[in-house]
Amino acid sequence: MHEYSLAQSLLNSLLDYLRAHPVPGRVKKVHVKKGELLILSEWALKEAWRILAEGTELSGSxxxxxxxxxxxxxDSCGYEGNVRYLAEEGWHMSVPVLxxxxxxxxxxxxxxxxLAIVGLTVEEPTIKSPSD
Ligand SMILES: [Zn+2]
Incomplete structure (x- = not known):
């Protein structure tokens, strides 16, 4: 299951990053860019993340x-940008033409x-009022 190893390497790099750049609250969401050519099951990736993050400071994110x-x-003509896509009726996705x-x-x-982590949503630290 390559989703599992992808989730593991994302998690490791984020934990390293957080050790160097601590955030003021609990991380709720981890925003990740997924390249179109990377074929994976989003469900499996999220599920692997949930399991692997357990017991770390990213637990519950x-x-x-x-x-x-x-x-x-x-390299031949210097073009840089998007590619064309093949799509046919009945296909569930369009296929980039390389x-x-x-x-x-x-x-x-x-x-x-x-996959690349592009941002985090961090929960504001809860301020306890003395009357609680
Ligand atoms: Zn060209």
Whole structure:
């Protein structure tokens, strides 16, 4: 299950980051960019996160996934940007075409095949009033 190892490496890097840059409250949401070329089950990734985060300071946090389109670069003509997509009726997804939309040469993928943490939603620390 590669979702499990992806969740583990995201978790490890975030825990490292939080050790160096502590946040003032509990992390509620972890916002993650998911490249379109990375095929995974979002459900399995979130479930793996939930299990792996248990017992760490990220316990109870939720992954929020945002899909980002493929960006490519062509060495032949210098094109840089989005790629074209193949989509046919009945398909559940469109498939990125990895050749240059301008000249047809193979392109290099700049973005679109990994996961990256882009932000955190942190709960404000609760201020206890003396009358509680
Ligand atoms: Zn090109």
């Amino acid at each position: 939720e992954l929020v996934l945002e899909s980002v389109p493929v960006r490519a670069r062509c 050749s240059c939309p301008r000249c047809g040469s193979p392109v290099r993928i700049m973005e679109g095949r990994d």
